[in-house]
Amino acid sequence: MYEYSRLVHYYETDKMGVVHHSNYARWLEEARTFYFNDTDLAYVETESYGVFCPLTDMSLKFKYFARYGDRFTIRLKMSKYTGVRFRVYYTAVNQDGKVLFEGETGHAFVNANHKPVSLSRAIPHRHELMKNLAVDE
Amino acid sequence: MYEYSRLVHYYETDKMGVVHHSNYARWLEEARTFYFNDTDLAYVETESYGVFCPLTDMSLKFKYFARYGDRFTIRLKMSKYTGVRFRVYYTAVNQDGKVLFEGETGHAFVNANHKPVSLSRAIPHRHELMKNLAVDE
Amino acid sequence: MYEYSRLVHYYETDKMGVVHHSNYARWLEEARTFYFNDTDLAYVETESYGVFCPLTDMSLKFKYFARYGDRFTIRLKMSKYTGVRFRVYYTAVNQDGKVLFEGETGHAFVNANHKPVSLSRAIPHRHELMKNLAVDE
Amino acid sequence: MYEYSRLVHYYETDKMGVVHHSNYARWLEEARTFYFNDTDLAYVETESYGVFCPLTDMSLKFKYFARYGDRFTIRLKMSKYTGVRFRVYYTAVNQDGKVLFEGETGHAFVNANHKPVSLSRAIPHRHELMKNLAVDE
Numbered sequence: 001m002y003e004y005s006r007l008v009h010y011y012e013t014d015k016m017g018v019v020h021h022s023n024y025a026r027w028l029e030e031a032r033t034f035y036f037n038d039t040d041l042a043y044v045e046t047e048s049y050g051v052f053c054p055l056t057d058m059s060l061k062f063k064y065f066a067r068y069g070d071r072f073t074i075r076l077k078m079s080k081y082t083g084v085r086f087r088v089y090y091t092a093v094n095q096d097g098k099v100l101f102e103g104e105t106g107h108a109f110v111n112a113n114h115k116p117v118s119l120s121r122a123i124p125h126r127h128e129l130m131k132n133l134a135v136d137e
Numbered sequence: 138m139y140e141y142s143r144l145v146h147y148y149e150t151d152k153m154g155v156v157h158h159s160n161y162a163r164w165l166e167e168a169r170t171f172y173f174n175d176t177d178l179a180y181v182e183t184e185s186y187g188v189f190c191p192l193t194d195m196s197l198k199f200k201y202f203a204r205y206g207d208r209f210t211i212r213l214k215m216s217k218y219t220g221v222r223f224r225v226y227y228t229a230v231n232q233d234g235k236v237l238f239e240g241e242t243g244h245a246f247v248n249a250n251h252k253p254v255s256l257s258r259a260i261p262h263r264h265e266l267m268k269n270l271a272v273d274e
Numbered sequence: 275m276y277e278y279s280r281l282v283h284y285y286e287t288d289k290m291g292v293v294h295h296s297n298y299a300r301w302l303e304e305a306r307t308f309y310f311n312d313t314d315l316a317y318v319e320t321e322s323y324g325v326f327c328p329l330t331d332m333s334l335k336f337k338y339f340a341r342y343g344d345r346f347t348i349r350l351k352m353s354k355y356t357g358v359r360f361r362v363y364y365t366a367v368n369q370d371g372k373v374l375f376e377g378e379t380g381h382a383f384v385n386a387n388h389k390p391v392s393l394s395r396a397i398p399h400r401h402e403l404m405k406n407l408a409v410d411e
Numbered sequence: 412m413y414e415y416s417r418l419v420h421y422y423e424t425d426k427m428g429v430v431h432h433s434n435y436a437r438w439l440e441e442a443r444t445f446y447f448n449d450t451d452l453a454y455v456e457t458e459s460y461g462v463f464c465p466l467t468d469m470s471l472k473f474k475y476f477a478r479y480g481d482r483f484t485i486r487l488k489m490s491k492y493t494g495v496r497f498r499v500y501y502t503a504v505n506q507d508g509k510v511l512f513e514g515e516t517g518h519a520f521v522n523a524n525h526k527p528v529s530l531s532r533a534i535p536h537r538h539e540l541m542k543n544l545a546v547d548e
Binding site: 144146147148162163166167170179180181205206 | 281283284285299300303304307316317318342343
Binding site: 026047057065 | 152153155158159160162163166184189191192193194195196197198199202251
């Protein structure tokens, strides 16, 4: 279980006094970036191979408001890797262990023309790393 | 079926050359704001009664990339209104009628302390409007 | 004097209950997009010629808070066009005519490698339009 | 000279392939938050005294594009503290020491009604800290 953590930014709050939910998609992306950086799968390099990895879907369940001053931690695991697609599951908690939200995202590898590509053909050594990282449930 | 439409902003794109998915939560919020403004349920007034309406959940399925230069239209309907909660369903299309994404959001009325409130007690005339607007499926 | 106007979005507010200042750079960009769209200089087409137009500098003086429920209007004029650079001056007011902020941005034309380009050579007919639009002070 | 550093986020880039300039106002705010956290002047506590600290003005000069994969560092110093107002000066560099942008922001202390307040009366011990931190040029 990988963990990514940082303080909430002021500009992420809205007039309700809590973090605006649109930022959660960004927190998940930050968590994925650090996760892949830390597992030799840095996304900045994926794109240098001409391979992109957009989202296919995202769902979030909001549990508790995040506030300025909070430090959130996102726990993430990657699963269901098929060579072309994979899914990531997330739980975000605050500094008191309170669950802020739960979420999942689906991803697909595509080329510069946005056509699906198999990672095993496009970047074989990354395919091996992905296979090993993906958690079977 | 209510429709909200505008041009994509440059600052909504990312280095893939398409709209970053985190903006879609914002487009849905814009669509809801205009929908409620146009049905005598302006959210700016809801908050003036001390009633807030945060999201309980959100899910999105991404179908086609949106680009700078595109004009998107979001079709929305409100449903499953219970007096405390409701759901909104969305389809976003571009100027060629191509579906960009589909989504749904759940909402709950809460007071300034973030406790659930019944709209029928808090703002009775708005409760009647909501009941009439909500589409039964 | 060109005018661009729209409602403030909820997601643009912060926990002070007012619009977060980082959004003003985005409002200015929206105003420029509509201004250039309306004067046959659509930026989406500029980029299709391989010409980009990043900012060289920006300065803003904040006068009055903008709030959710407000409709802002940005008045803009383009000036000091040299063929490679130009400046834009802005005044943003709310629905009561109260000045929200004043600002100016500097811009330069560059190619895909981020090297300066002369618009008169790169897209001659746009150069003529820019020359005629730029207001000499 | 205080330093704040982090990686560029993907969602901060735009279709030019570089960081969108509107994010720089957010980077400066992050840098200020960490600076004040680290000097016993955490802004989350300032607001708990009913004192707020909005910007009065901001100016930025853009020097070099920031990219996904870059790690930026913002060097900041606080100056010209009057008890009611102060200014902050910033230089942002990338991992190669290349200057990305320079900027300055003006700030004023206000109460919940947005009226100017003197920090020496509102929170005297913070006034002393601010006086000692401010760099006279």
